[in-house]
Amino acid sequence: MKAARAARMPRAQGTTTRATTRLVSGTSNAKSSVAASTLLHPLSPSSTASLPRKALSAPLSKLPLSSVLRSLLILSVSSSPLLLKPCIFALSRLAHPRSALWDVSKNPLLNMLVKHTIYKQFNAGENKAEVQRSIENIKSLGCRGVLLGYAREVLVGENQETTRDEKAALAEIQMWLDGTLRTVDMAQEGDFVALKFTGMGTDALSLLQKQAAPTEFMDASIQKVCDLAISRRVRLLVDAEEQAVQPGIEAWIMKYQKYCNSQTPGRAIFYGTYQAYLRSTGETLARHLETARQEGYTLGVKLVRGAYMKTEPRQLIWAEKEDTDRCYDGVVEALLTRKYNSMLQRPSKDTPVELPPVNVIIATHNRESVRKAHAIRVQQAAKGEDYGVDLSYAQLQGMADEVSLELLQGFESAEADVGMTPASAPNVFKLLTWGSVQECMGFLLRRAVENTEAVGRTKDSQIAMIDELKRRCRNIFGGSN
Numbered sequence: 001m002k003a004a005r006a007a008r009m010p011r012a013q014g015t016t017t018r019a020t021t022r023l024v025s026g027t028s029n030a031k032s033s034v035a036a037s038t039l040l041h042p043l044s045p046s047s048t049a050s051l052p053r054k055a056l057s058a059p060l061s062k063l064p065l066s067s068v069l070r071s072l073l074i075l076s077v078s079s080s081p082l083l084l085k086p087c088i089f090a091l092s093r094l095a096h097p098r099s100a101l102w103d104v105s106k107n108p109l110l111n112m113l114v115k116h117t118i119y120k121q122f123n124a125g126e127n128k129a130e131v132q133r134s135i136e137n138i139k140s141l142g143c144r145g146v147l148l149g150y151a152r153e154v155l156v157g158e159n160q161e162t163t164r165d166e167k168a169a170l171a172e173i174q175m176w177l178d179g180t181l182r183t184v185d186m187a188q189e190g191d192f193v194a195l196k197f198t199g200m201g202t203d204a205l206s207l208l209q210k211q212a213a214p215t216e217f218m219d220a221s222i223q224k225v226c227d228l229a230i231s232r233r234v235r236l237l238v239d240a241e242e243q244a245v246q247p248g249i250e251a252w253i254m255k256y257q258k259y260c261n262s263q264t265p266g267r268a269i270f271y272g273t274y275q276a277y278l279r280s281t282g283e284t285l286a287r288h289l290e291t292a293r294q295e296g297y298t299l300g301v302k303l304v305r306g307a308y309m310k311t312e313p314r315q316l317i318w319a320e321k322e323d324t325d326r327c328y329d330g331v332v333e334a335l336l337t338r339k340y341n342s343m344l345q346r347p348s349k350d351t352p353v354e355l356p357p358v359n360v361i362i363a364t365h366n367r368e369s370v371r372k373a374h375a376i377r378v379q380q381a382a383k384g385e386d387y388g389v390d391l392s393y394a395q396l397q398g399m400a401d402e403v404s405l406e407l408l409q410g411f412e413s414a415e416a417d418v419g420m421t422p423a424s425a426p427n428v429f430k431l432l433t434w435g436s437v438q439e440c441m442g443f444l445l446r447r448a449v450e451n452t453e454a455v456g457r458t459k460d461s462q463i464a465m466i467d468e469l470k471r472r473c474r475n476i477f478g479g480s481n
Contacts, residue, residue, distance in 0.1 A: 059405035060468040062141045068468055071398065074121050075462040078448070088448045091118075095441035105438040115437050121398035122447060123440050124148060124432035131186045131434045138397070142408045144427040147237065147361075147394055148187050149194030150179040151435030151443050170217060172201025177221040181228060183434065189233045192271070192361075192429065195225070196239055197249055208248035222252075226260045230269055236260070237271035237300065237361070242308045243278075243316060250284070254291060261297035267390070268359035271300030276328035277317050278306065285331065286340070286347045293356035302361040302394075303331060307450055328364065329372055335360050336376050338387045359390040363431070365400035365457060370407055374426060392427040396447070402464040404428050 060068065077083045094114065097103035104111045124134040124146075135146050152175070176199045183193050198205050200218055207214060214222065229236050238253050240246060253272040260270035272288070274281050285301065292299035305324055306317070318324045330343025338355040340346045346353070362373050370393060380387065395404045407426050433443050 058468055058471055059409045060402055060464060061471070062405055063401060063468070065472070067401075068465055068472075070117065070121055071401065072462065072465040072469065074118060074398070075458055075465060079459040079462045084448065088445070091441065091445040091448050095445045103438070104441065105436065111437050118444055119437050119440060122396065122433070122444060123151075124397070124434040126434070126436050128182070128186050131432075134397075134432060135186075135188065135191075138430050138432075141405065142428070143404065143430055144392070144425075145188065145191040145429050146397075147192040147194050147363075147429050147431040148183055149196070149239070149431070149433045150176075150183045150199065151433050151439040152176065152179055152196075152199045169201060169203045172203070173217055173221055176200040177224065179435075180225050184225060184228050184232060184234050184236075186434070187232070187234045190235075192235045192237050193229065194237055194239055194431070194433075196241070197222075197252055198241060198245065205245065208245040208252070211248040211251060214252060222256060223259065226256060226270065230260060230263060235269050235271065235300070237302050238273060240273035240275050240304065240307070242311050243313065250288075254288060257292065257300060258295055258297060261292075261300065262295070264298075266298060266357060266388075268298045268300030271302050271359070271361065273302040273304060273363075274331075275304055275306035275308075276331060277309075277324045278312075279316060279318055281327060282331060282344045283347075286344055286351075289356055289358065290347050290351060292358075293352075298357040298359055300359050300361075301335060302363055303328065303335075304363045305366070307446070310449065325366075325369070328366070329369055332360075332362060332369065332373050333376065336373065336380075336387065336389055336391065338389060357388065361392045361394055361429075363394040365395055365403060367400075367403050367406075367460075370403055374407060374410065377426075390427075392429055394429040394431055397430045397432045399447075399458075400461060402461060404430065 063071075077087050093102045094104060094110075100106040102110070104114055125131040131148070135148075138146055179199075180193070180195065187193050197208060200221070204214070204218060207218075213219075226236065228234075236256075238249060241249060250272065253270070257268075257270045257272065261268050263269070274285050278284075289299055305328055306312075309317070318327065327343055330341060334341045334344035334355065335358055338358070340351075340353060340355065362370065364370060373391075373393070377391065393404070393407060395401075407428055410426075433440055435443075
């Protein structure tokens with residue numbers, strides 16, 4: 001039982017008053033301290049009296065009613081262990097259909113049902129017009145942009161025994177290249193495009209498992225994507241995957257970080273993903289930071305908790321969920337203050353105390369981690385400190401909307417007090433995947449499987465949607481807000 005709880009995708013949990021105070025204290029500006037505390041507990045009774053009127057509105061009020069109702073339906077299923085299991089079974093049949101009846105590409109009624117429910121909740125669309133519309137809808141909520149990914153991927157163990165020739169292998173890479181270039185073309189300036197190297201097919205998967213270099217054609221394809229992204233001022237990030245391929249992925253990431261980020265001094269175009277539930281995360285990140293320092297470019301870091309609980313060797317993961325939380329928050333603190341600490345330690349005694357330049361994406365649905373990170377930024381703004389760390393926050397489309405929108409609203413309530421400006425508003429992004437309904441079924445199945453480890457956190461989102469629906473009903477029938 002102890003091991004089963006270990007790296008469970010963490011739900012937002014309350015922190016003690018002492019921990020909260022430690023993060024935001026140390027400033028002589030009374031208004032700043034109040035504002036920072038408000039960001040940690042934005043609607044607590046002790047803080048609402050001093051907030052401007054606009055700060056008291058519900059964060060989820062920005063969502064259209066259709067989104068609230070669809071989210072409530074899907075979250076109700078996701079937060080119920082009884083309903084989630086048959087849902088996962090159905091999604092597994094859809095992702096790996098054995099007959100035309102279960103194939104969403106061949107069954108138009110099933111396609112329509114899936115597309116207008118779970119697909120629409122988590123995915124951007126099937127073509128450029130639908131994707132662009134989804135991006136505009138997200139930006140209309142106040143988000144800075146999106147992390148957009150192409151759904152095609154190859155999983156470890158999938159189709160690797162099939163006899164294939166060189167022509168088929170090249171066709172797989174070309175398909176990945178075409179889809180990725182279309183994705184970069186769909187993204188707007190400042191957006192991110194998520195890459196999966198395994199999407200290049202079984203040859204790429206084999207090379208990554210062996211920790212071998214990409215082939216000449218793979219290398220040329222990846223560089224073509226990098227060149228287009230740089231020209232369009234779109235950023236690239238590579239998702240973390242299973243440990244069977246992750247060391248190989250990291251080697252490729254560092255190769256293309258140097259290629260891209262060396263061309264944009266002070267700014268990361270290419271990012272890698274680090275999973276806090278792995279015991280080795282601090283050591284790996286410290287090593288990569290020093291490589292970037294020595295080679296003279298800014299490291300791009302996306303930090304997540306982790307998504308491959310059911311397939312990873314157990315000894316590689318922290319023993320308890322709380323250990324994962326401490327790792328995540330400790331690494332974030334080190335990155336934002338650009339100082340090594342107990343969780344992100346110097347690789348050697350000769351390493352400078354200050355971290356080299358770094359750009360960071362905090363990708364989590366954990367409310368407390370988001371609040372702690374933003375409190376550090378508020379404190380830095382109050383002191384007039386500038387550590388030069390470009391920071392973004394990211395949550396999945398269709399999940400943790402209350403966290404994303406609370407962060408935006410928290411900024412609105414605090415900016416006048418701490419001297420922050422619209423230019424320094426939190427960079428909130430939503431993660432979107434695009435592709436045909438059939439192409440996205442694997443992605444949707446993985447989201448459902450992840451929720452078996454996060455029923456509690458999903459329940460929090462469900463409650464937030466219920467409260468928002470109640471608030472709207474009270475408004476309609478003349479009740480109080």
